[in-house]
Amino acid sequence: METLWFMIVAVMVAAYVVLDGFDLGAGAIYLSVAQTSDERRKILRAIGPVWDGNEVWLLAAGGTLYFAFPLLYASSFSGFYLPLMMVLWLLMLRGIGIELRAHMENPVWVGFFDLIFCVSSVLLAIFFGAALGNVVRGVPLGADGYFFEPLWTNFRVGPNTGILDWYTVLTGVIALVTLIAHGSLYVAVKTDGELNQRTRTVALWAWPLQLILTIAGLVATCYVQPTVLNNYKQHAIGFLIPVIVLGSLGGMIYAIRKGQDKLAFVGSALYIVGMLVGAAFALYPVVLPASTDPAHRSLTIYNTAAGRHGLTVGLTWWIPAVILALGYFVLLFRMFRGKVRLEGEGY
């Protein structure tokens, strides 16, 4: 039962990163690829109807984490207090930037909201990557299951870590580059003309960087947290995951060169899912490794899970709820399918 909920939360997080990832990425490239007001509106229209729904996956994943693994939620949210609060502020600014820009009449303020949207998207991508880095690297958990990490200490990986050290900065950069490529490909799918060309160029330039960073990330992870290899050694099937990751990277560059934006976007989505599943597979059943005394202090799905009855009841409503949610998403994406146009209602 705990394993099932671990998988559910992992799937929800992956859904969040794939979905909100493309609008974060679109935000990150927004100022550089879209120069005219019309181009900016096109990007906003491409993500406008869906970004809020995408972000709900984060809230729903957070809620599900709270429900299924209360101690993990309590420990990690309070331990990552400062960066989480900053993520909240950035999410708030970004939502305001997207939704209220259209209400601004003066070009000075439109420009200001553009800047807010772009900067908050870039920073969020880095923060999310660093957060994942922290979870993989481990945190200084106390015997009571709690910890508190400052923003940074000496940028070294060791017993006295901060949120930011060289490893988590690396994972943050990987996330940013990945989402820039992901967002570019989404905008390429949704637009035509010059904007489409420019976003393809961004994805083309991002690709070698993504490849190098992926390999660097894998090597660094094995160095920082050698236990990640244990599950792979025990279950050789796990090695399929890095194959999928590299395969989807290969598929991406093939599709970008062929001008098949949709295929390239799917490749990018598959890459993201592969990276996240790879991390989840490596950690399982640990959900937050302790940097000191990991054998006893690490939080696992077993020592953080809610009661059995609650978890069982949860399945009975979670399954219909997720089917409904998927239904809404299919409806929504179908309603707004195709290339965006500037006529008509909206942003």
Added chain:
Amino acid sequence: MDSALLVDRIHFAFTITFHYLFPQLTMGLAPLIVVLKTLGLRRNDEIYHQAARFWARIFGINFVMGVVTGIPMEFQFGTNWSHFSRFAGGVIGQTLAMEGMFAFFLESAFLGLFLYGERRLGPRAHWWSAVAVFLGSWLSGFFIIATDAWMQHPVGFVGAADGSVQLTSFWELVLNPWAWWQYAHNMSGAVITGSFVMASVGAFYLLWGKFEAHGRVFLRVGVVAGLIFSVLQLFPTGDGQGRMVAVHQPVTLAAMEALFVSQTGAPLVILGQPNVDQRKIDNPIEVPNALSFLTYRAWKADVQGLDAFPSDMWPENIALLYYSYHIMVGLGTIFIAMMLVAAFLLWRGNLFSARWMLWILLLALPFPYIANTAGWMTAELGRQPWLVYGLMRTAEGYSKMVSAGNVMFTLLGFLGMYTVLGILFLFLVRREIEHGPEAEVSSGH
């Protein structure tokens, strides 16, 4: 009092109070927009469609504010109240996760269609998108109320070996009688905000002499809904909620009424200042025996005063609790009187020319917000010193690993951010109102 605890409490109180300024209008306006759209379809009258579009624009701005100020709420349980989350997550994690899964997905998916899809969808399907947004916002309200109701009156749980509580009965949690009274009372309060805001803007247009046809629609819908829900707010919902408190939290009732001494035939204090040190009311204006009657339906019933309970069970801030409760009830009473007069004038056909009444309706706008806020302060201050009534004290629930300085840092951040958001909101809504309901699109970019 530990200083981190104090800052954590202020942090939560400030962010939740500011947040709830927006959802109450979201939940209150959503059914009224459905009413406007239904009238538009039935009567095939463009005025109602324009009215619905106008309120949808206000709704959109308001909704964004509600979403962005709502995100921190779900996170704060973990960041600032981690010991509470660990203790109670096995139970209230259910309702909070259900809010995300059932309500947020529904709302967020249909909001875009509702705000920007009228032409794409056609009138019927667009009506359904408005209904979906209405349902989503009211579902969201239910799950939050069910969470708070469990903290007020915990049911359906068992204590586990590690000191936490775990769910034993899902249905007891969802059918908690406290939750249903509180939900009815709260949603009625939200519709009061929605209808007062609508009537206020209508009155503004008539006094201004512009968009008068729309103003009359706003007034008609606002006054009728305002009267119905002001009455429902008192009876049965307020009465039912009050009896929940009397049965399950008698010490809270005593503190709300500032009844220091147990009495047979207890009076109802209408005005007066509680003097907690001397355990009496200064300058009281009272209705004899009325509290006994309202609570137990008998003029001479015994009502327990604060002296019947050990003082470590008393709510900590009796004066603020007393004022919150009295402001809520006082305003609620005035709302009924005001809407009765307005509805009478509407019925007689005099409302639209009665400038004095239009002025009252215009200036009434802030008061439902104050009443709703005071109501929530009554609920939450009344629960003190408990975080989960009878199970966990507030002083045990905060994040002990997070220092007061860190919490102060983020509190200041929220103060600054919310000041900017509040100004932006007022600015944007004021401009929508000045542009009026005839503008087709809010602005073109």
